[in-house]
Amino acid sequence: MHTPVIGILGGGQLGRMTALAAIRMGLRVRFLVPKPAGPAEGLGEVIVGDWKDPDVLRRFAEGCTVVTVESEWAPADVLEPVLPEDTALWPKAETVRIIRDKGRQKRVLAEAGLPLPAFACCATLEEALAAAERFGYPLMLKRYRGSYDGYGNFTARSPEALKTGWEQLAQEDGLLVEAWAPFVRELAVLVARSPSGEEVIYPVVYTKQVDHRCYLVQAPAAIDPAVAEEARRVARAAVEAVGGIGITAVELFELADGRILINELAPRPHNTGHYTIEGCYTSQFENHVRAVLDWPLGSPELREPVAVMVNILGRRSSDRIDLRGLPEALRIPGVAVHLYGKMQVRPGRKMGHVTATGTDPEDVRRRAETAADLIARYL
Amino acid sequence: MHTPVIGILGGGQLGRMTALAAIRMGLRVRFLVPKPAGPAEGLGEVIVGDWKDPDVLRRFAEGCTVVTVESEWAPADVLEPVLPEDTALWPKAETVRIIRDKGRQKRVLAEAGLPLPAFACCATLEEALAAAERFGYPLMLKRYRGSYDGYGNFTARSPEALKTGWEQLAQEDGLLVEAWAPFVRELAVLVARSPSGEEVIYPVVYTKQVDHRCYLVQAPAAIDPAVAEEARRVARAAVEAVGGIGITAVELFELADGRILINELAPRPHNTGHYTIEGCYTSQFENHVRAVLDWPLGSPELREPVAVMVNILGRRSSDRIDLRGLPEALRIPGVAVHLYGKMQVRPGRKMGHVTATGTDPEDVRRRAETAADLIARYL
Secondary structure, three states, rough: OOOOOOEEEOOHHHHHHHHHHHHHHHOEEEEEOOOOOOOOEEEEEEEOOOOOOHHHHHHHHHOOOOOEEEEOOOOHHHHHHHHHOOEEEEEHOOOOOHHHHHHHHHHHHHHOOOOOOOOEEEEEHHHHHHHHHHOOOOOOEEOOOOOOOOOEEEOOOOOOHHHHHHHHHHEEEEEEEEEOOOOOEEEEEEEEEEOOOOEEEOOEEEEEEEEEEEEEEEOOOOOOOHHHHHHHHHHHHHHHHHHOOEEEEEEEEEEEOOOEEEEEEEEEOOOHOHHHHHOOOOHHHHHHHHHHOOOOOOOOOOOEEEEEEEEEEEOOOEEEOOOOOHHHOOOOOOOOEOOOOOOOOOOOOOOEEEEEEEOHHHHHHHHHHHHHHHOOOOO | OOEEEEEEEEEOOHHHHHHHHHOOOEEEEEEEEEEOOOOOEOOOEEEEEHHHHHOHHHHHHHHEEEEEEOOOOOOOOHHHHHOOOOOOOOOOOHHOOOHOOOHHHHHHHHHHHOOOEEEEEOOOOHHHHHHHHHHHHOOOEEEEOOOOOOOOOOEEEHHHHHHHHHHHHOOEEEEEEEOOOOOEEEEEEEEEEOOOOEEEOOOOOEEEEEEEEEEEEEOOOOHHHHHHHHHHHHHHHHHHOOOOEEEOOOOOOOOEEOOEEEEEEEEEOHHHHHHHHHHHHOOOHHHHHHOOOHHHHHOEEEEEEEEEEEEEEOOOOOOOOOOOHHHOOOOOOOOEEEOOOOEEEEOEEEEEEEEEEEHHHHHHHHHHHHHHHHHHHHO
């Protein structure tokens, strides 16, 4: 067997960490990125090109054993029709299309009988106001495409606010209107699934969002075992419903009565799974690579009782980054620092993360938060 | 603080794994290699050039925060006199010179009062025969420079054999003659040490050699705690005697009565420390990077009770490698596979390694050996 070549559409931190897992196993990596990108720079072969161009995509895919995506915005659907005979594409373009369109994603999951907040795909403001009558306030307005981390989303607490939100966000096909989920906690579950049907499910984690961004992930979530079991059941069924291959991340709401609702899916390694690098026997990145190659999957079990990941988010805007805090952070015991090699810092930008492991959740969390803060304060 | 740039003299697997640790922390990496080399390829900036040329070395070092060596044969001594003002070199050329010359290494360690097998630096066969009278047989003949993994060494069991060995190996400055150490086990200890004097000592490991090559490393070694303590004491003192900065590896003999003798040192990350990537909170590679930057060092403690590393050695000669065994090996639970990206396989060549972790030494060892064998049989 020749050395497999993993093609990655996208060159951000997810592609970077996927590449690091592949390189460790002796595999080769090739990136296609629409513009020069920091995180993939210096890892494998980085091709900068117009990734909406089928010719560019086909040339990129030639010689790749498999091509995978770093994000749901990557052009899997443009590549699929021109895919070279000896190259696989995982996840399939159809999975990416379903997940990319929030309306379609919800319909597919609802048709599979999975629990979701009530939603309506509204073409007009009138339809949205009618849906709001049924759902009550507050509710969420979401663009079907391109919304993430709070962008393209709007929380409406009244019909007036709904109108304002509609005017700000609505596109030609309208907006998704979603009932507010009265959740007590946000949870997430990663599922790795291979073309031949092997599947492993990672522990249920607690994710703490601040300003619509992932701030902290704790594995495992400190929840009732029955709730965790239900979260895993729902996550697994959701991934099967969209035909996810590789890692698929499932973000969930836990309600006060223990019920689980699906928030949304991502067809790729995910920020809520970074803790797996140190936390688990097999990281999400390694299992993503193994799954898209249709190789046996590795154990998703935790290596220590608790792992906590905290994102290092930019706090200022600068074209130079300052790593003064890094050596300080390294004084904190049992913490692994990951920085993504980004050359510019922007407020809220994901610059890196730290993961701490251990036994006592409070202690582990404190170490991770302290280390992340020491780095972020100077970046 | 700008993003540090780590310059590495050498582009084999040790440089590769050092680079992977540095990249994960967001640092930049630059290699200087005398000829295009597989393992460093595709990681950071790889410069191919005549590394005995001071101009080449100086240009390479310009812009590096620190330059370090991947092996004791790297030209630290050529670089040091032309080192740019803003670049550090760790370890110092003097440390590399001491370790590179087996006679000098032994003299420095002996002068520091450290326990060694009896040795004599012999300029002539007559001197060697006289030393043999004192030491008894068997004994070892070793070239001062360039001997490793059994190359440049000769075991003599009689005066006749000594003569044969002398004729085969002796160079203009003769040979090192060393009494046979009647060891019951070979052990190794890694010491990480920073310019400002911080120091961490890794667990004492058992190393099993087959055909003069490292076959397996088990951490921790199953030895008497007092012997382990003595091994750590000797290792630490040896590293201080040679002024080691960064990782210094100390290979040791354990005698039947529990005494410890020093076998030899390496001024760099070492094959006996690969287990630290999965086995310890901080890998030898990360601590090497942290030490040469004079940053705080990380915990060398084991994350699980036992880690076993088994080398994947080539078994045939070919300019193509066959990875058929890799997916098979990945079926073994709790095993991490590292392949170094070498494009040619040769009998005995280090192509990669696997590390298994767990609780029961027999089980951990069996898993590591099985996985390594599955890969090596096809390579």
